Amino acid sequence: MELSWWRSGSGRYSWIPHRTLTHWGIAWIALLVLSYKALPYFHWMALVFGFAVGGIMHLLADWPNPLGVPWLWISWRHSLNLWKSGRCDWIVTSAAWLAAATVADRAWFHSVALHYVEGLTRVAMR
Structure with missing residues (x-):
């Protein structure tokens, strides 16, 4: 534009x-x-x-x-x-990818990846 x-x-x-x-x-x-x-x-x-x-x-x-x-x-x-500009743009890009992956996981996979990560953090906390 x-x-x-x-x-x-x-x-x-x-x-x-x-x-x-x-x-x-x-x-x-x-x-x-x-x-x-x-x-x-x-x-x-x-x-x-x-x-x-x-x-x-x-x-x-x-x-x-x-x-x-x-x-x-x-x-x-x-x-x-x-x-x-150009120094730490990877932070915003990484946050966008994480948000997109979370939305896709929730919309298409019924939060399977989120539940998997929750399980991993529970195991790691023991």
Whole structure:
């Protein structure tokens, strides 16, 4: 969405500048909720839902950076200021994979993996 559409002698330009509308948290959350509510009626909304989840994950990965993310308003940014981009993004990525695995385990496998891990921790605690 932020791809450069044209170039001129002074630089590249895009229709939507980086870290503006595409990084607005309220818009991504609204898209997520609306697409989730529309899933029973329109099966293709699963694509929109996945797109919204990806957008929110991108915001969560950008939030710890010093530039931050405009969650509530486009001109106001909030930053956790924990690390610079590219340094510890594996933390957010790992948390996303863990959350996805937990949701998939619960939805498709009736929490079999969760029960297995609980059993392992009980054995380890003895």
